[in-house]
Amino acid sequence: MRTQIGREVLFFQALWLFCFGALWNRTGAQLRYTIPEELKEGSVVGNIAKDLGFGASEISERKLRVASDSGKQYFSLDLRNGELIVKDVVDREDLCEQSASCVLPLQIIIEDPLQFYRVEVEIQDINDNSPRFLSGTNILDVAESTPSGAKFRLEPAQDPDVGSNALRTYTLSKNDYFALNLKNNKDGRKVPELVLEKLLDREKQPIHQLTLTAIDGGNPVRSGSTEITVRVLDANDNAPIFEKDLYEIKVMENCAPGTLILTVKAIDLDEGINSQIQYSFGAHTSEIIQNFFTINPETGEVSVFKNLDYESSKSFEFDIRAKDKGTPAMEGHCRVQVAVVDVNDNAPEITIASSPKPVREDAPAGTMVALINVKDLDSGENGNVTLTTSTNHPFKLKPTFSNHYALVTDAKLDREKFPEYNIELKAADAGSPALLTSKFVTVYILDVNDNAPVFSMPVYSVYVKENCAPGSILSSVSATDLDTGENAKITYSVLDSKKQDIPVSSYVYINSDNGSIYTMHSFDYEKMKVFQIQVQAKDHGSPSLSSNATVHVFILDQNDNAPAVIYPSAVMGSVSHQRMPRSAKAGHLVTKVTAVDADSGHNAWISYRLAEAADASLFSVNLHTGEVRTRRSVSEQDDSSQRLLIEIKDNGEPVQSTTVTVDVLIEDGFHEPVSDYRKKSAEVSKKSGKITLYLIISLASVSLLCLMTFFILLVKCARGSRGSSSCCIRRSESGYKNPNRNLQIQLNTDGPIKYVEVLGGDMMSQSQSFGSYLSPISEFSDFTLVKPSSTTDFTDTLNVLDASLPDSTWKFESQQVSALLETISSNMWKNTHTVIIILNQQLQSFLFNI
Template identity: 65%
Template sequence: VALRSLFCWSRIGYRNWRWLALWWRHFILLWSTIDGQTRYTIPEELKQGSVVGNLAKDLGLGLSEIFDRKLRVASEAGKQYFNVDAGKGELVVNERIDRDTLCRQSASCVLPLQVVIENPLQLHRIEVEIRDINDNSPNFLTKDRVLKMAELTAVGARFPLESAEDPDVGSNSLKSYILSKDECFSVKVKDIEGGRKIPELVLEKPLDREKKAVHELLLTALDGGTPARSGTSQITVTVLDNNDNNPVFQKAVYKVRVNENSEKGTSLIKLEATDSDEGVNGEIEYSFGEHTLESVLSVFDIDAVTGEMFLRGELDYEVAASYRIDITAVDKGSPEMEGHCRVQVEVIDVNDNAPEIVLTSKPSPVREDAPSGTVVALISGRDLDSGNNGKVTLQLTNGHPFSLKPSFSNNYALVTSGVLDRESSSEYNIEITATDAAFPPLTTKKTIPVSVIDVNDNPPKFSQSSYNVYLKENGLPGSMLSSVSASDLDFGDNAKISYSILDFKVQDVSVSSYVYINSDNGSIYSMHSYDYEKLKGFQILVQAKDHGSPSLSSNATVHVFILDQNDNAPAVIYPSAALGSLPHQKMPRSTKAGYLVTKVTAVDADSGHNAWISYRLAEATDTSLFSVNLYTGEVRTKRAVSEQDDSSQRLLIEIQDDGEPVQSSTVTLAILVEDGLHEPILDLRQKVPEPSKKSGRITLYLILSLASVSVLSMVTFIILAVKCVRNSRSSGSCCMRRDDFDGDMMSQSQSFRSCLSPMSEFSDFTFVKPSSTTDFKEMINVLDASLPDSAWTFESQQVSGEL
């Protein structure tokens, strides 16, 4: 910009150079920033409206500039703690400031502010330091503390106490602790990292429980403020008696008998020891002896408080018939004193061991096509009891294609005994029952899972054998048409399916050029846009193939039907404009109301509602003179032609279809109203002259004229018929015909044509769905070539109508 301005100055002179220099000055002032050298210090907790400082004076601003330049203060702390008094230019407190909440224990608490001034824009940074005041007292979280000390605690022992908390900082923070007067205790302060002070209770003299059992102390925390604030905590010291008595059991040996089938938790005996001491010196805890074996600890347990002994695990006479367990009773004194006793447990033998089922070898997965007799696992039965109680028999429940084959000495082989089908059952939970020979017998059941390995014996199966897809024409290429889905009852790779399209011809072109299928999920996408007028539908043969070895596959047919869209405007067949000239018609000025001027004929390449055609008169030289039939396109006079009507009439006829959105086209007709043309016969018949010889001659002449016109019409019709026959043999573009529908979805739709005069007022034929645009042109050419201009005269049409 500066270089461009210099170049301009060289061209336009000194005055513009001065303007450029002034512009640069304002640009620099616009973004000028004054360093934050202005700083104010205020105490916390000031009332709203308290003055911080004269901001306008410190920034060198007049009072008028505060309002004119829209001076405002923005806080970087989030809250708007300050405002500017526009009348005085002073910075004032906007809301209460709590330094302890804002800056917590930080030694420095500074709020940075941005002063914004407009016209020109200036930014000033100022700082407000918040000074701490002593507005918080030291506080103990625990107001009452209980300490227990033994009577023999050594002098000088220290006991850490809870420290007080003070949110204030600096000189207002916590400084010291004071303990209420007691000859046995004092308080010392221990400094730790971070400047924290931890009070410790120090024993100054030996304790004597007999003189004073409880000491009530008051700990006071003081801060350094002026005046100082304080907080207190009550400390209760309980002096404990010396431990000089051992726990004593009533018996040295206790004997217990218990059945080996007793349940866990069964109480065996409740031991009790006594201690003559008081307090914790007399409190006793029970436990097993120090050298008790783990095998005992796993079977027995004892309540440490009550001394009750109970079963923790299972007893087994065959493993151990008796136990000798040492018990210790220990008090909670200092030092600890203990007493001892022994418990002898005698186990009574019963048949309490159920037989066990042991897997000699883990069950192996078996293929679903495995032959009968395939070994799955080796199983054995055992019982820890002796004699008949230890003899075991294994049995297999029915309902599974497996059986147990005895081997030797309670050993069995689990083998297949039938056909396996993984799709019916991928895993068999085989229940085996073991029974001993005791009376009454004990049984055990165990479930053995056997998994079946999949074999690729199921082809993929489509959810439908055929799919119907309805697709609008003119769709975007790459859009999804449909999605096919197949499932496979097999597992793993045998169930993984890939989709493909089998080669198939559509209009002599491979179907792969029409659609694409995602091999992973079966989604079918279009390769290009489809035109209903060229293609009504086609078939897709989709194959689903699994990844098994060997792979299996199945097919499904997708029928794609193209739906017609209203993408063709009506095409005018008659009248046709030759070489860009307007089609014109002649009519006599003596025409009466209802006279057939001409007939507009159009076709629409679409189908259904999209091809329903309607006609309307859009514009006319004289709208009161002509009308157009909505459905046939016939143009007729609405009234008789008068001498005042223009001899040249121009009609704009709009042809619309019934589609959505509506498609339309127009045709312009030029009509010449001429004098001297033959009057319509209808008008002649309406006049009834008086009988005379002259009128008789006129009647005779009229009859001869009508006969001549009729003969001429007959000859014209014969000529048309002959030409239609010839043309139908060569091009098939004239004479009404209906193309057969060959049943194939790819064939063209039905086509109707007419070779009758489009001006015939008795003709209600409508052209529906021609084969192609070329056929439209051929038909127009045939009509133009077949019919001479005289054949389309309105007089002959009118006379023919009369005949």
């Protein structure tokens, strides 16, 4: 009947605990539920989905599942509504034994996306265990001579419940001889003792039946009982007595098994067999004690049976019983306390309390990197630990509080030299001998934008052909940055500058990602030969850093210009008309065809060829000068009208050419048209009457300059070339630095064309020349000046030709100078306009280079 009522009470208690005790709290991502033990299968612990904020549809879609940290699955998850359900009955005593707190950790795993929650289920104890004695019947032999007040130790009951449900007290059935005394142990347990209150009389009552009942503190109360049979014995009325009630000893934890640590001794005042004593452990000595120690039953010697460990158990307490062989046997007890002495048998432990975080390379000294904890399971000096670190890194250890250290920076960091450090930590205790432990900690250094991009070359030279297609790649510059990430990401750009008042950015385009430079349009060598680009490489750091490089772009000439005919002038028509006397001899200068090429170098070398002629045997064209001369004397049989087609070609690849047609009229009795020329000059002078005053002033100024210049020239020639027919002027006296060049002035007055030609270098080269031509046929101009094709000045042009022309000495032939002076003198008053042009444009150029 009591069992039935107890079950009903237990059911209502469990129901109450389930309804009001299944509470949960959530701290961050953690849930906690409280349930009583022994809850039925299928009982609901709590709604996981609801408490985590998930809808019913998300339970299956996101695949909620429960996992237990323990091996056995006590709970399951209802996928329909998200409730946590008891899968198997939880026995708190099996799960946590007699621990004050019993918490079963669970893991709630949610997939798609993956999430993790921790759930703790606290199992509350219910009074489901009654106190229980190991044996149902205990026999106690008591001599009749035992005096009143004697105490007999009884077997304590065991109750696996905890807290208020644990064992509370004992009761003894009512009798006339014995009373119950409860002795409190140091661990808080109550040990029942049977106290003899009145002397026994075996003859009156040889056996006493007692009932010992253990009662717990639960509600409802549970209890357990054992029967005690007291047999009253005659005679042996003295129990053995130990020399000490308490033995205290110290044992080194490293003592070997079999080592004798204590000898106990008891004395029995009886005689004979009643005084013979056997030693043993107390009746209720735990199995742990019996595993570590042994006792010799005859001698009372206590020895170590198993290796001791100070870190596991620092001390042991147990009872030793001395029992005589009398009838009835009597026994005495003593207490033994064994203190285990620590030995330095545990190495220090290093724990990284806070994992090292990456450190910026500009972090100041003293920046904390990691928090480190050290400990040693030993005690005393053996447990005193010192932590040190290696010295080949910019870090140091700074003590914070007991056994805790902070790893801080001690010097300036440089990620480009050392992107990471493997720091060895060494912990040593103060034992003898000392034990060591080492551990490595890796510290990564974060990059700071402290390195500017560096170009592979500070100056780039690029050669590009003119007329290249727009969009062609010119060059590719490259810069590197020792930093990483965004700090090493480089953007290229062209700095704003101008070439011929035009921004360089209009010439080229640069790919900001890879540094490739492209043309925006084609180049014309004749307009621009070289320009430079300032390229900037800028990283993406904050603040960003940059560096510059110079790209020199040299335009290479291409043969893209055909020779242009200077004389005969285009304004005279497509056909040039020349006259010559029939009395002309072989070598007579008929005319001179002059052309220039806007290209340079080999592309500007011009050659002349007679392509077609009415009579090819009569005329020839000089290959280099373009002079048209008679090959033989003109005869009476020759036609009076001769048409010549002269082809002019350059030396480029591919060859560019042009042609000019010359009609030669052979006349009888024809003389040089000096009077006609003067007449036409006079007519032109009349037309220019309005500027006569200006011309006279110019003439006077230039004439004075000319006389001074010729005087200086003649003095230098006289000093530098005594005994020689040539006038030599060394280059050290001029602006041109190479002395191995010829500068020649050539005067030609043969035939109707009067011209003066200045040649730089070899006479065979037509690349650089100044020529003036006087033509009696021209109705528009008395003078033509052929300038160099190069856009640079004359000195620069000679420097360019330095590598291609043969070395020689600069010289002016005295005869040529004299011829030049005669030409100028004879024509000075014939045409004022012509003289001014000659003096200003031609002679000044000659003398400047001298």
